[in-house]
Amino acid sequence: MPIQFRNPHSVLAALEMRPRDVLQISVPPALVSAPDRASNADAWAKVVKLARELRVPIHSTPQKNKGQAGAGRQSGRPVDESGRTSVTEALIQEKQPISIEQLFANARERAYGKGVWLALDSLQDPQNVGAIFRAAAFFGVQGILLTQERSAPVSSVVYDVSCGGVEYVPFVMQVNLQQAFEVAKDAGLWILGTSEHAQDSLWKIERDRPWLVVLGNEERGIRRLTEESCDLLCQIPGHGKVTSLNVSVAAGILISHFSK
Secondary structure: OEEEEOOHHHHHHHHHHOHHHEEEEEEOHHHHHOHHHOOOOOHHHHHHHHHHHOOOOEEEOOEOOHHHHHHHHHHOOOEOOOOOEEOOEEEEEOOOOOOHHHHHOOHHHHOOOOOEEEEEEOOOOHHHHHHHHHHHHHHOOOOEEEEOOOOOOOOHHHHHHOOOHHHHOOEEEEOOHHHHHHHHHHOOOEEEEEOOOOOOEHHHOOOOOOEEEEEEEOOOEOOHHHHHOOOEEEEOOOOOOOOOOOHHHHHHHHHHHHHO
């Protein structure tokens, strides 16, 4: 199913990784007629240039009237001298998940005996899922395991917040996490659950093996059956007055620890 992308960095990543899935680009008339005149920092100008090289259809979008200009400025969409706004977006087929067997195939060899994968147990905020994909792409995570039920879908929000991360990190949609964990263990991974109630600190966990790190729901954490299927549990120790972290921030800390 096609999805609307509004972050140019996500569009650039899709053009790089799967250009045939990019159905069309919609930008203001000025970018269509003269993308070379745009600022070098204008990511949408880079989108137009690459789309032309790849022969992706580029459309000039109709401008909205002055009464809608305030919304355009707030959304970050281009506003011309008359106060009219233009839609800037791309229509792209959603990325297809891979199989659980593919996600963990040759895990020891691909990660040179180490490395990190993620499992997201019922995360419901697409902003968090997108931010985790972005961090995962930054640190070179091997793949992400997502639950299908009670979870945020991989929506346009996830794609845009990830800034292209979804394109670079393979992912799987799984109904039964416990079955997925068995496949991961057979491939040589160890399962590390995260919980604020865990006894062990993250800093005590060795980086000498491939890990599948499990992150839980924003409010309830990982589910009981998920926790029972983990080899170890850990927490991120804090030293300040705030006693918890946003799950995407916690994910970044965990990934960084295992990526050193």
